[in-house]
Amino acid sequence: MKNVMLLIALWIFSLPNLQAQEAIFRSQDLISPEMEDNKVTFRFYAPNAQKVEITGDFLPTEKIDSPMGKVDGPGKVTLIKNDKGIWEFKTETLAPELYSYSFLVDGLPALDPNNPFLIRDVASVTNIFIIGGAQADLYKVQQVPHGTVAKRWYPSEGLRMVRRLTIYTPPGYEQSTQSYPVLFLLHGAGGDEEAWMTLGRASQILDNLIAQGKAKPMIVVMPNGNVIQDGAPGEGSKGFYKPQFMIPQTMDGTYEAHFGEIIDFVEANYRVNKEKSQRAIAGLSMGGFHTLHISRFYPNAFDYVGLFSAAIMPRKDATGRVYKDIDATLEQQRDNGYQLYWIAIGETDFLYDANQEFIKKLDAMKMPYTYVETEGGHIWRNWRIYLSQFVPQLF
Template identity: 60%
Template sequence: MMKKNVFFLLCLILVGFQSSYAQEVPKEPENIISPEVNADRTVTFRFFAPKADTVQVTSDFLPPVKVMSRFGLVDGPGTINLTKDKNGLWSYISKPLDSELYSYSFVVDGIKTTDPNSPYALRNSASMTNIFIVDKGRADLYKTNDVLHGTVTHNWYPSAGLKMNRRLTIYTPAGYEQSSEKYPVLYLLHGAGGDEESWAAHGRAIQILDNLIAQGKAKPMIVVMPNGNVVQDAGYGYGKDGFYKPQFLLPQSMNGVYEANFMDIVSYVEKTFRVKNNKENRAIAGLSMGGFHTMHISRYYPNTFDYVGLFSAAIMPREDATGKVYSNLDETLKVQKNNGLKLYWIAIGKDDFLYQANIDFKKKLDGIGLKYEYLETGEGHIWKNWRIYLAEFAPRLFR
């Protein structure tokens, strides 16, 4: 009888232990939904870490904070604490958010990490961040909607000047394969830390062009997205060097070599694709370092592009900017002006660390009489602005 009572007591203890364990640990942690965009436009973030002391989310929807960079103090994403429940599940619900594509990461006990419950992440230089979209507004342009879609290919072009074959991302509009029509071309350049994948990934260039063309707001066009890091044949993990530690600003990226050899790209595109190969049907635009490249390419080849877009352009003095490309700035800008342009377009955020440099450049253009259009937005040096700039710039092209 005693043995039976002991066995019964042990069973009760085991059942109680199992019941307690089931309450403390979610039955299926892998099914946690994070982030969850709610009907009221708030967003719920969740992270399962029962042994963690602190979990935070850092995101561009939070008020920015100043962080130190190689360029001095710049705006970085804000951070806020999650709250832990009795099961070890941390959570945070945001305020209602505007329609936008947002990036975020978690910080667990001081260590930055991606969201294990979301596969939607992008790389910029050496860092990874998750993304989500709040729709019903501007971000509808950044979604893959039920419209006719263009084609994205990765092509390799021969660069005699750089002595290597190099990778391009190329968008052709819906209907390109079925037609014999020739198309205008936009050359779209990335910034420091990016590569030929950046505009398609972070910039949502493919979705923006698909949607604008489907709405009749932009002309069907080919978009060429090159790699501006001349020491690479392709972006990290896509070229002959395989997997190696990414670097924010690679050597020779802003010393004139890229600009001097840019026509290798134009020649390849015009030999390979059905394009209208004249000035009136070529546009070039870029963000940050790509804006720096755009300004110099367009004046170094002053009768090549009728449309020029500078998005938060890194127009600033550089010690390595000693190549022939950078000489005679004022004189070549005057030649570019005299040759005529249909659109010279400058956009910058009022909190961008490059704001004053762009204001000074506008004064230079005023001084030589080169007409331009100017867009000033809020916030700083962020992808949110560059997506807006592309969505504003593309409808102005080839009209």
């Protein structure tokens, strides 16, 4: 009996799943994606499918239909089936980047069962891979000193809940007695306190820039900008539910008005240099909108401000007291002075025009800023690059 049990054990242990007794046998036992010389081969086993396609941001965008005519959509390529029922596609040489992809099997979405590395963006999950080199080496876990990443909960009296945030403390923080500068880093609509860590590779970027001597050791605080949530979907008390893109109250001023609580919490609980010269704030899309408004609502709090593809646009629900006296508070912020007001936008971003208008406004006000225009649109690829460019300018 003992030998039979051991044989069963060895057989089960040869399966790729510890839950072997109730295993869900999913693995196809292929290698996908396979990387060689920055070319990537994708494989998908589907002997009876009529068509297997792959779609992802490693492919050129294609024009797709929208209510306003053709707009840029994700590229798509059909894989070739071999005699074993395995569909395959090999890319040309890809530029360094973190890419995401998924398959379409006879038109239906399917994740790559051979790649367990996934990323959630709002309610969509895709597979990811990294082509190293250039800026993408910043997105990898390298053999350098690593900061600590903590998920911590802070009491918000204003929002009447205990809320979750992500906090990065740099390598050496725990052994040191010094106080550190702080960057508050805000997510976009549909994101949460997880987004900059997963989609944005923030801790890897910070670890690597600090190791290269290109960034000062700093604390990075990544709060949740959705004031009706206590934590990210699946991580808060609302449990598992399908995340939405636009969440009520995200751009009505509530978050900005209570942002001081987050600053207070961090300064009370971490060794933080509380001087304005040691405080930065930046955000992407909706987080850029929040950054704009927080930095002028607290007009003498931040010496460094970063708007990444900021969602600067008129909003019907922007009725909160935060949005009163926009011009006067911007002037106050200007007069108080700061080191850097950094605006970055992609040339095909749908918020491009809105950002140009904002810049004109700043020009008219003689409010200093640095403007960076890049290729591409409203995409995480740009936001990782913007973070990598912004952080070395801080403190």
